[in-house]
Amino acid sequence: MDSETLAASLGAHLKPADTTLTDSAVALIMRGPISSSELVAQVCQAVGVRLSLAESLARGILGKRPDVHQGPDGRWRLVESQLSLALLERDAERRSSAPSARALRDAVDALPLDAIRFAVVDVETTGGRPGYGDRITEIAIVRVHNGQIVDVFETLVNPECRIPPMITQITRITSEMVRNKPVFATIAEEVAARLEGHIFVAHNASFDWRFVSHEVFRGTGQTLDGTTLCTVRLARKVLPQLPRRNLDAVAHHYAVEIPPDMRHRAAGDAIATAKVLLALLRDAAARDITTWGGLDAFQRGGTANAKRRRKPALPGPVRDAADGA
Numbered sequence: 664m665d666s667e668t669l670a671a672s673l674g675a676h677l678k679p680a681d682t683t684l685t686d687s688a689v690a691l692i693m694r695g696p697i698s699s700s701e702l703v704a705q706v707c708q709a710v711g712v713r714l715s716l717a718e719s720l721a722r723g724i725l726g727k728r729p730d731v732h733q734g735p736d737g738r739w740r741l742v743e744s745q746l747s748l749a750l751l752e753r754d755a756e757r758r759s760s761a762p763s764a765r766a767l768r769d770a771v772d773a774l775p776l777d778a779i780r781f782a783v784v785d786v787e788t789t790g791g792r793p794g795y796g797d798r799i800t801e802i803a804i805v806r807v808h809n810g811q812i813v814d815v816f817e818t819l820v821n822p823e824c825r826i827p828p829m830i831t832q833i834t835r836i837t838s839e840m841v842r843n844k845p846v847f848a849t850i851a852e853e854v855a856a857r858l859e860g861h862i863f864v865a866h867n868a869s870f871d872w873r874f875v876s877h878e879v880f881r882g883t884g885q886t887l888d889g890t891t892l893c894t895v896r897l898a899r900k901v902l903p904q905l906p907r908r909n910l911d912a913v914a915h916h917y918a919v920e921i922p923p924d925m926r927h928r929a930a931g932d933a934i935a936t937a938k939v940l941l942a943l944l945r946d947a948a949a950r951d952i953t954t955w956g957g958l959d960a961f962q963r964g965g966t967a968n969a970k971r972r973r974k975p976a977l978p979g980p981v982r983d984a985a986d987g988a
Contacts, residue, residue, distance in 0.1 A: 666778045669771050673955065674780065674860035675889030677879070684886065688724050688739075692731055696738035712794050772956025776944055779955055781807040781892070782861035783940060784871050785933035787834045789822050791870070793877040798822035799847055800836050802875070803929035804857045805937040807864075810944075812937050816857055817930040819844040834927050851882025858887070866910045866936045868893035894940055897962045901946045910935060917942040 687706045691697055699721035703712055707720060725731050725739060733739050783805040790797035803817040819836065821844045831837050847854075854875065865871035868891045876887040898908040905912055910932060914921055919938045925931025944958075952961050 666774060669767075670774055670779045671860035672767075673771060673774075673862055673890045675782065675855070675858035675863050675887060676860070677855050677883065677885040678888050679885060684724050685728065688721075689728065689731060692725075692739050692741055696734065696736075696740040698738050699733075702739060707794075769956075772954060772959070774955045776948070776953055776955060776958060777809050780861045781864045781937075781940065782858050783807060783864045783933050783937040784858075784875060785865060785929045785936060786871050786874050787830075787836060787927070787929050788874055789824060789826050789830055793874050796824065797874075798824055799874055799878055800826060800830075800834070800841055801929040802847075802850075802854065803933035804854065805930075805933045806857065806861060807937055807940065810941060812934070815930060815934065816853075817933075818850060820850070821846045835924075836928075847878040848882035851879050855879055855883065855885075855887065858889070861889075863889055863891045864894060864936070864940055865891075866894045866913075866932070866939070868895075892940075892962075894936055894943060897943050897947075897958075898939075900962050900964070901943050910939070913939050 684706055688702055691702060691705060699717040700712065700714060702724075703717040703720045706724065712720070721733075721739065730742050731739055732742055785803050786799045787801040788797050788799050799820050800822050801817070801819050803815065805815050806813050819841050821841045823846055826836060826838045826841070858875075863872055863875075872891050879885070879887045894913070895908050898905070898913050902908065902913065902916060905916060911921070911926075913919075914935050917939055919935050919942070921931055921935045925934075947953075947958055947961065950961075952958050
């Protein structure tokens with residue numbers, strides 16, 4: 664497998680939702696009993712969903728699986744007659760695929776960073792929780808190839824709901840500005856195509872990933888999968904001397920200018936984050952970190968295994984007081 668194909672395997676891609684969601688849910692249940700709320704939070708990227716809705720979603724995902732059931736305690740588990748068989752099959756699959764899986768992982772970890780394509784994303788939203796109806800009002804995708812910014816995609820998005828005044832005060836995006844803009848469903852396929860084969864990068868990546876993957880699912884019926892890289896997390900490792908690692912602080916450190924009228928707008932923040940990413944990678948290279956495996960191990964504090972957004976099992980966004988976007 665050539666380096667371009669290996670690099671693309673790290674990047675974002677779409678998967679059929681039904682198979683992905685059900686398989687992901689069953690994989691979680693195989694680890695032990697799990698409640699509907701926990702299952703939906705991990706599989707559907709919907710944190711804090713009402714219990715009644717979580718129950719409905721879980722039944723929709725698992726209702727046709729004869730090998731799982733919901734116990735009296737409300738938690739989902741494997742049917743006992745299926746448990747031993749499932750574990751045996753899983754162990755057999757691991758034994759048969761382990762050598763090739765390890766070889767592939769090692770090859771991916773050895774990829775030079777300049778062979779990897781990055782898509783730096785920023786979204787503006789109506790709030791912080793897509794599972795509660797918050798929506799994207801603006802999105803920008805800045806693609807970085809071989810250490811260079813190659814293109815910028817940006818558009819306002821009609822969120823199909825009211826933009827709260829507090830959000831307008833921060834982003835300067837009004838309901839009138841987005842009234843005649845495309846709804847996300849009409850650009851979902853283009854967004855997915857621009858992300859295809861690229862590592863998803865953002866400043867506080869879990870926040871942007873949850874919104875984009877949620878909207879792509881709503882617009883295409885497919886699940887966005889792939890690897891993410893968070894520039895907040897990377898900055899903590901590369902720049903431990905900085906008291907803050909929000910975008911303003913890290914951009915200032917690298918003399919990356921964000922015009923005042925572009926701050927808290929998708930394109931302005933995404934372009935700045937892309938420049939910050941390139942600077943962070945240069946500083947990492949100065950520490951002899953030049954491969955994907957080396958960077959991943961460094962930013963994660965010592966684990967060499969590349970973490971992927973497998974069938975999106977995502978935590979909610981965590982914003983440290985000193986590290987917000």
